[in-house]
Structures are given as C-alpha cells and as structure tokens.
Amino acid sequence: MKKVKIGIIGTGNISHAHMEGYNMLDNVEYCAACDLDKKRVDAFAEKYGFKRTYTDFNEMLKNEELDAVSVCTWNNSHASASIAALKAGCNVLCEKPMAMNAREAEEMVKTSLETGKLLMVGFVRRFGSDTRIVKDFIDNGHLGDIYYAKASYLRRCGNPGGWFSDIKRSGGGSLIDLGVHVIDLVRYLMGRPKAVAVTGVTYSNIGPRAHIKAYPRYKASDYSEYSDVEDMAAAMIRFDNGAVLSVETSFSLNLKEDTGNIELFGTKAGARLEPLEIYSEMDGYLVDITPKVSKEKDWFSAIFKNEIAHFVDCVANGTECLSPAEDGLELMKILDAVYESAKTQREVIIK
Ligand SMILES: NC(=O)c1ccc[n+]([C@@H]2O[C@H](COP(=O)([O-])OP(=O)(O)OC[C@H]3O[C@@H](n4cnc5c(N)ncnc54)[C@H](O)[C@@H]3O)[C@@H](O)[C@H]2O)c1
Incomplete structure (x- = not known):
C-alpha cells in the first residue's frame, strides 16, 4: 500500500487534533512539519x-515531496499556505475559516482548480454522528422542506486572546x-442553498474580560489580553430557496452560561442537534423522536478522527470530498456580508 506523505503547517493547538486523526491510519507517513516557532x-x-x-512553509514545500498537507496556522496565512501547497502539488486540508475573506477564498478555489489538487476545508462538525444521522x-x-433555522454559539467569557483577538x-x-x-x-444540512441577503450586527462592548477572577478561560497558544475583534455578532441570512x-x-456576553444550539424547522418535522431530537406528529399526536x-x-476527538480519515481517503482513493473549497468560499461570502451589514447598518445582497 502506497503511503500518503503528510506535512503539517502550523503546529499549535489544533494540529494535535489533526494528529489524533492521522495516528489512527496506517497508510500515512509523517514527513515534515513547519511553524514560525522553532521550539x-x-x-x-x-x-x-x-x-x-x-520555520518557512515555502522552504518546506520546495524541499519536500508531500501528498497531503494540513494547514493549521492563524487565519491570516490560510490562503498563502494553502495556495503554496497546492502549487507544490499537495492536496490540502485547510482549517476553518477558510480564509480572511471571500477574495482570498476565491483565489484558493481558483488555484485548486488550476492545479487539479484537492482543497478541503476543515468544517469538522460535518463529521459528527448527529450530523450524519440528521442528514x-x-x-x-x-x-x-426546511424553511427556518436557528443557530447559536455563545460564550459568556470566552475570548481566547492572542491571535484570535x-x-x-x-x-x-x-x-x-x-x-x-x-x-x-x-447550510450543509439544508442542502447547500446559496445565501442571497444578510442583515447583521456586531458589538464590541465588553472586551476580552481578562480581569475576570475564579473562572476558567479559553487561551490561545500565545495569549495576550489585547483585543480589537467583535465580542458578539448576530445575523439573519436569507437563502435562494x-x-x-x-x-x-x-x-x-452577559448571559447565564455558554450555549451552542442548532435547530432546523421543516414542513414535516423539526430537529435539534447535540443531543439529536426530532419533533414531528404521528396519527394526530405530537411526537419527539x-x-x-x-x-x-x-x-471533539471523534469528529477530528472522522475528518482526517475522510481527507486521507479522498487523497488516497479519490473519494468525493464532503467538505470542498467551494463551500468554504460560500461561507466566506456570508461572513463578509455580515461584517459589511454591521458596518453599513443595511441589508447586504450577495451576488
Ligand atoms: N476546527 C476547529 O474546531 C478548530 C478549533 C480551534 C482552532 N481551529 C483553527 O485552527 C487554526 C489554528 O488555531 P490554533 O488554536 O491551533 O492556534 P495556535 O496559535 O495554537 O496555533 C497556530 C500555529 O500556527 C503557527 N503559525 C502562524 N502563522 C504561521 C505561518 N505563516 N507559518 C507557519 N506557522 C504559522 C503559529 O506559530 C502557531 O504555532 C485557526 O485557523 C483556527 O481557526 C479550528
């Protein structure tokens, strides 16, 4: 069996979750790793x-003959590292968000098409068991027909600082x-409709809360208290269907506790994820399934193992990618539109 030659760019926190996945596979060979931080x-x-x-990914890509690269750097080098890796003939799994904005993401998609190499985006939650069942x-x-959805990912005191902020x-x-x-x-569960209009708000009223005592905090690898990013964002996203x-x-955010929630509302039934429940009716009775x-x-470890196994399967066997770059680009267009709408205080139309 030919081994898939692996390279890693960015060896901070999340790269270890990628490694848990690679470690499960016997058709991989660990060749080279790169990080700005030598130690x-x-x-x-x-x-x-x-x-x-x-310590320089261009150097690594020049010297090595790799089949597959995980890009696990800060967001500002997802585009440059992925593009360089694709041009060097590698298939790439790029962490989320795919890029800083849609303009960068477009360049990445273009390079993937030109080189014929796979560019997969690390939308790891697509690989959860709840996701598979509800899908x-x-x-x-x-x-x-799913016509409305609610999603939240709220932390009360969860700004990781460092590069995140x-x-x-x-x-x-x-x-x-x-x-x-x-x-x-x-968007994935709805069947990948195209977003056409977005109204969004962002707020930066509280800051990173570094002064809070007696509460465990999220911390970036290179923590600092500095923050110039939004504390909170909310949006209404309209799709073409x-x-x-x-x-x-x-x-x-001044809320009681951290929450994460996904709810989908369809004409026949609704669903809530993690834990998965279905809400419907049967013979004139309301039922919860x-x-x-x-x-x-x-x-957390399981979804990464599934994601990495799928990436290596795509590279080794040409299996169709469940999380392609085109979806990353659509997502970046939505995020750009939320930030634009928050700035202009107007609805933004996505062409
Ligand atoms: N899928 C998920 O659930 C999940 C969770 C956490 C983080 N992430 C993503 O993973 C990425 C990394 O996050 P993290 O928490 O591991 O951050 P981190 O700071 O712990 O690690 C990032 C590493 O990348 C290195 N780096 C930065 N720019 C580089 C460059 N140009 N060349 C080489 N190395 C470079 C840094 O030195 C650092 O060691 C981010 O894009 C983040 O959004 C995804």
Missing part, C-alpha cells in the same frame, strides 16, 4: 515522529471563529 515545531516533530522541521433523515425527506491575524472575532462552524452546518437562518455568536446511538467517549 514548538521541533517538540511537535519529536512527539509524532516527523522527519524534518521548518440521512433530511435526505430521505423526513423533515420536508488580533483582527490582522484572525479577520474578526466570534463570528469568524465560532459562527463559521454553525452557519456552515446549517426562501429559507432563513438566524444566528448568534459571542466571545463575551430520539435516535438511539452509541455515544462517542470524546466527541
């Missing part, structure tokens, strides 16, 4: 057995970091 990349290589390390129900018509490296705050997961998931998504995200499934011990 971090050397420790990473030692831990997982990568042969060579680099089956939707594809088999059990929800009918530095707009030059992240592109934004809770919307681009957390919103990307739930907006994509709803008439469906609407109402979404809310926050890093800092709970699928019986064995629970993963560690949900």
